[in-house]
Amino acid sequence: MIYQIYPRSFADANGDGIGDLPGITARLDHLVELGVDAVWLSPFYPSPQADAGYDVADYRDVDPLFGTLADADRLIAEAHDRGLRVIVDLVPNHTSSAHRWFREALAAAPGSPERARYVFRDGGGPDGDEPPNDWTSVFGGPAWTRVTGPDGSPGQWYLHLFDPGQPDLNWDNPDIRAEFLDVLRFWLDRGVDGFRVDVAHGLIKQADLANWREPQEILSGNEADRPRPPMWDQDGVHEIYREWRRLLDSYDGGRVLVAEAWVEPAERLARYVRPDEMHQAFNFEYLQASWTAPAQYAVITRSLEATDSVGAPTTWVLSNHDVVRHASRLGLPVGTPRPNGIGIGDPQPDAALGLRRARAASLLMLALPGSAYLFQGEELGLPEHMTLPDEARQDPTWERSGHAERGRDGCRVPIPWEADAPSYGFGPTDASWLPQPPMWAEYAVDRQREVPGSTYELYRTALRLRREHGLGRGTLYWLSSGDEVLSFRNGEVSVLTNFGDAAAPLPAGAELLHASAPLTDEGAVPADVTVWFRAA
Ligand code: BGC
Numbered sequence: 001m002i003y004q005i006y007p008r009s010f011a012d013a014n015g016d017g018i019g020d021l022p023g024i025t026a027r028l029d030h031l032v033e034l035g036v037d038a039v040w041l042s043p044f045y046p047s048p049q050a051d052a053g054y055d056v057a058d059y060r061d062v063d064p065l066f067g068t069l070a071d072a073d074r075l076i077a078e079a080h081d082r083g084l085r086v087i088v089d090l091v092p093n094h095t096s097s098a099h100r101w102f103r104e105a106l107a108a109a110p111g112s113p114e115r116a117r118y119v120f121r122d123g124g125g126p127d128g129d130e131p132p133n134d135w136t137s138v139f140g141g142p143a144w145t146r147v148t149g150p151d152g153s154p155g156q157w158y159l160h161l162f163d164p165g166q167p168d169l170n171w172d173n174p175d176i177r178a179e180f181l182d183v184l185r186f187w188l189d190r191g192v193d194g195f196r197v198d199v200a201h202g203l204i205k206q207a208d209l210a211n212w213r214e215p216q217e218i219l220s221g222n223e224a225d226r227p228r229p230p231m232w233d234q235d236g237v238h239e240i241y242r243e244w245r246r247l248l249d250s251y252d253g254g255r256v257l258v259a260e261a262w263v264e265p266a267e268r269l270a271r272y273v274r275p276d277e278m279h280q281a282f283n284f285e286y287l288q289a290s291w292t293a294p295a296q297y298a299v300i301t302r303s304l305e306a307t308d309s310v311g312a313p314t315t316w317v318l319s320n321h322d323v324v325r326h327a328s329r330l331g332l333p334v335g336t337p338r339p340n341g342i343g344i345g346d347p348q349p350d351a352a353l354g355l356r357r358a359r360a361a362s363l364l365m366l367a368l369p370g371s372a373y374l375f376q377g378e379e380l381g382l383p384e385h386m387t388l389p390d391e392a393r394q395d396p397t398w399e400r401s402g403h404a405e406r407g408r409d410g411c412r413v414p415i416p417w418e419a420d421a422p423s424y425g426f427g428p429t430d431a432s433w434l435p436q437p438p439m440w441a442e443y444a445v446d447r448q449r450e451v452p453g454s455t456y457e458l459y460r461t462a463l464r465l466r467r468e469h470g471l472g473r474g475t476l477y478w479l480s481s482g483d484e485v486l487s488f489r490n491g492e493v494s495v496l497t498n499f500g501d502a503a504a505p506l507p508a509g510a511e512l513l514h515a516s517a518p519l520t521d522e523g524a525v526p527a528d529v530t531v532w533f534r535a536a
Pocket of ligand 1: 162321
């Protein structure tokens with residue numbers, strides 16, 4: 001089980017309102033108590049923070065906001081002392097516009113080797129004042145920005161699939177490949193156990209940069225019934241990961257690569273985890289599946305079949321720093337497309353129903369064979385911050401979409417540790433880079449620890465049983481897959497989730513091991529509840 005730490009929002013040791021590496025180190029015991037096997041840290045490298053650190057200006061250092069390289073070394077060592085593995089984020093699709101390479105590219109002439117590290121093109125139209133193609137940025141607006149020469153005259157355009165502060169690298173250039181192999185070595189030598197590879201499906205673009213004509217969905221991959229977009233999931237990316245895999249395999253200790261690739265269908269995603277490529281890939285099809293028995297049955301079955309076909313473990317994820325937290329998402333009417341943020345004036349989810357379903361979904365997920373990824377705060381049942389003032393928003397999506405998309409700030413709010421402390425224990429002061437809602441107190445760790453029935457204890461028990469019964473390495477056998485109830489067995493543990501309205505009976509003689517909510521007086525499983533049991 002891998003726990004995602006979003007460093008800005010986990011724990012703030014110096015009280016400046018932004019979480020930091022010493023803050024994480026000081027809270028590692030929480031993760032041990034919870035039952036985590038590995039942590040994945042979102043980026044902490046020097047960055048202008050145009051996209052919360054996914055705009056990296058130097059791949060071999062730590063931003064002073066988060067600490068120093070010595071703090072990173074200490075965090076890795078202290079995690080290892082506790083038996084926790086450490087995965088860091090690698091952002092190879094783009095650098096920051098503040099990276100030395102991009103500054104050199106701007107200072108150099110069109111056609112120069114410096115420009116050839118990025119995707120620079122002359123503009124279209126008679127004066128070159130139209131973008132080279134029709135691609136739009138994932139965050140909204142055009143995917144191209146025109147640069148000005150030293151004399152102020154308009155020049156070429158550069159590609160950025162995300163923010164203008166994130167110019168895309170040209171992965172056809174051997175210099176880029178050599179540089180990233182060296183960055184990998186830098187962190188492997190410091191002892192990290194692996195890398196989560198950002199936008200792993202985007203590095204290679206179709207050579208002709210053909211027009212796409214479709215609106216750019218946020219990090220959408222290709223669906224089975226549509227042509228593959230020219231910027232995503234091009235076959236050339238796999239050669240890069242094969243080379244990385246050879247490097248990782250030359251290190252001891254089983255270092256891993258995890259693909260963040262928004263690629264559908266599952267068979268295409270499975271190509272990223274063939275035996276000589278990455279070890280795991282995030283399963284976003286699972287994250288996006290509706291809360292119905294047939295939809296969950298279909299996505300679980302497809303995911304297992306696809307990864308089995310290449311001999312890789314399946315992964316499961318319900319929340320991360322890019323999506324509305326599942327305790328809120330699942331409170332929207334079933335079938336609602338996944339919103340990009342929720343704010344004041346938007347249809348609000350049913351909070352109680354959302355939490356009930358989220359607990360059932362998490363318990364279902366944690367019984368599945370494969371690797372489960374948790375996002376900090378979900379073990380507290382934390383909802384999305386849905387009344388964040390728009391002035392406080394920092395995700396570039398909000399501005400670039402012309403305020404059409406709220407963006408991802410609502411899931412990134414600093415998490416509560418102590419109900420009665422300043423910033424709910426996030427740091428020693430009241431400072432918090434995004435405001436925390438007043439109701440955060442009730443979710444604080446110290447309000448839930450040792451409290452029977454709390455979401456924190458639900459996760460703790462689930463993770464303990466998952467480990468004891470070896471569920472992550474188990475095999476799934478379906479027991480039933482109806483329209484309302486799903487049931488399967490993984491080793492000695494049987495699981496039943498009730499998606500319907502009426503209570504569902506347990507098999508006679510079932511011995512209850514764990515449940516996401518109390519059973520009915522008759523011992524049946526109520527609506528939106530998952531139970532783990534041992535069959536008679
Ligand atoms: C990260 C996002 C980021 C984007 C661009 C993603 O997939 O998870 O947070 O905005 O890559 O780097």
